[in-house]
Amino acid sequence: MSIDSRDQVLAILGSVPEGTVVSYGQVAEMAGLGRGARQVGRILKTLPEGTQIPWHRVVNASGYISVSEPGKTRQIRQLGQENIPVIGGRVDMKKYRWDPSENS
DNA sequence: TGTTTGACGCTCC
């Protein structure tokens, strides 16, 4: 990963509205990483624990939480704080997926 | 340098 794409990803995460989620592939696409969805996950994995960055708004394309424990529990809790229900370990993408084309 | 390993995604069935 280049430092540039890493910053790109982090910038994008910062622009994701509260109460919405995005998929790894979506972020990769927006960051100019093409099909580098896995790379996005790798970048997030290297983030420090108490980071300010809203990494919890990122789930896989199916809406499932891709993080393994114990991070998974934290992510679900934080999503809950934003009124995003996580049922059966997954988020309803139909309702909560962020669409950049719809301005708030 | 070749193989394994994922915080992934799409297509088939």
Next chain:
DNA sequence: AGGAGCGCCAAAC
């Protein structure tokens, strides 16, 4: 609707 199979991309061995 949900799982299996396969493609992808870097990093870690």
